[in-house]
Amino acid sequence: MSLLFLAPELNARSWVKHLRRQDPDLDLRIWPDAGPPDEVLFVLSWKHPLGVMKQFPRLKCIASLGFGVDHILRDPDLPTGVPVTRIVDAAMVAAMSTYVLTAVLTHTRQFDHYRQDQTRKTWKPRTPKQPSDVRVGVMGLGHLGLDAARMLRALDFQVFGWSRTAKSIEGVTSFSGDEGLADFLSRSDILICLLPLTPATHGILNRQTLSKLPAGAYLINVARGEHLVEEDLLAAVEGGRLAGACLDVFRQEPLPESHPFWCHPQVTVTPHVASLTYPKDVAPQIIANYHRVRAGQPPQQVVDLKRGY
Numbered sequence: 006m007s008l009l010f011l012a013p014e015l016n017a018r019s020w021v022k023h024l025r026r027q028d029p030d031l032d033l034r035i036w037p038d039a040g041p042p043d044e045v046l047f048v049l050s051w052k053h054p055l056g057v058m059k060q061f062p063r064l065k066c067i068a069s070l071g072f073g074v075d076h077i078l079r080d081p082d083l084p085t086g087v088p089v090t091r092i093v094d095a096a097m098v099a100a101m102s103t104y105v106l107t108a109v110l111t112h113t114r115q116f117d118h119y120r121q122d123q124t125r126k127t128w129k130p131r132t133p134k135q136p137s138d139v140r141v142g143v144m145g146l147g148h149l150g151l152d153a154a155r156m157l158r159a160l161d162f163q164v165f166g167w168s169r170t171a172k173s174i175e176g177v178t179s180f181s182g183d184e185g186l187a188d189f190l191s192r193s194d195i196l197i198c199l200l201p202l203t204p205a206t207h208g209i210l211n212r213q214t215l216s217k218l219p220a221g222a223y224l225i226n227v228a229r230g231e232h233l234v235e236e237d238l239l240a241a242v243e244g245g246r247l248a249g250a251c252l253d254v255f256r257q258e259p260l261p262e263s264h265p266f267w268c269h270p271q272v273t274v275t276p277h278v279a280s281l282t283y284p285k286d287v288a289p290q291i292i293a294n295y296h297r298v299r300a301g302q303p304p305q306q307v308v309d310l311k312r313g314y
């Protein structure tokens with residue numbers, strides 16, 4: 006029974022090398038050469054074409070090649086009863102935290118201003134706010150948000166968190182649910198989105214929520230482009246309500262050439278690189294799950310399909 010690599014946007018070569026290193030006898034197929042559909046046991050997916058999964062009658066696991074599973078659950082034709090798993094990897098958590106810290110410190114130490122001053126050869130010292138005077142709000146306190154919150158706390162920022170269920174995290178003031186959102190936002194001089202994309206979080210960064218942030222707040226979105234209503238962010242920045250944003254994810258990727266974010270002086274754009282999946286790091290957990298499924302055991306890192314993450 007085979008493992009099918011079904012990620013048309015990714016280069017399969019490195020994946021094949023590292024998956025085979027874990028299991029040299031692996032029966033590995035690369036989409037679209039899936040072989041007989043009833044031989045496919047386990048699918049590795051990243052943005053698979055909608056509707057393809059139902060053609061595999063003996064499929065026992067759909068594994069996301071990243072932390073998020075929104076790209077799998079957007080498929081209305083998923084076979085019922087097949088578990089969906091995701092990656093959880095310490096190196097990816099650390100990479101996300103370093104991205105978040107870079108974005109926070111670039112903003113608070115005003116590097117964007119100094120870069121512009123440098124092009125004009127202008128010597129203009131600015132007094133940075135001390136971390137203990139800056140309130141950072143982290144939306145989503147899962148694997149990624151929790152680590153970022155702890156790192157920010159270690160640098161002495163005031164850290165606030167928002168999640169679906171209440172949390173008790175040393176040094177982090179926690180808010181939860183719809184009832185906690187407005188209070189959380191009103192305390193976020195810097196707002197970081199690390200939520201999963203679900204029906205409940207789609208478009209959550211919009212005119213109404215952005216208007217609840219303190220004047221001059223800064224947004225960092227490293228979760229999914231669909232969390233943000235991009236026109237509402239532009240209006241808030243251009244209207245002077247927000248200081249700017251650092252964005253790693255976008256509604257349309259790659260970001261179209263005509264998009265106003267590209268040339269906006271208060272918006273930093275990175276091409277969805279905050280935390281990349283390295284095949285060599287995650288191949289062991291994928292192959293371990295494949296062997297579990299082959300042995301009739303349930304896979305690990307299964308997501309809750311009702312919650313959507």
Ligand SMILES: NC(=O)c1ccc[n+]([C@@H]2O[C@H](COP(=O)([O-])OP(=O)(O)OC[C@H]3O[C@@H](n4cnc5c(N)ncnc54)[C@H](OP(=O)(O)O)[C@@H]3O)[C@@H](O)[C@H]2O)c1
Nearest residue numbers: 072073145146147148149168169170201205227228279280
């Ligand atoms: N840009 C990149 O390179 C990149 C890389 C990796 C991942 N990501 C994105 O980051 C996301 C988060 O990953 P993760 O592993 O940290 O997720 P996770 O471990 O599943 O944690 C999700 C967190 O969000 C909270 N949450 C979910 N729905 C909510 C809602 N409706 N209201 C309030 N809080 C809600 C959860 O609350 P509870 O704790 O109460 O359940 C939890 O704290 C991924 O889904 C992916 O989209 C981006």
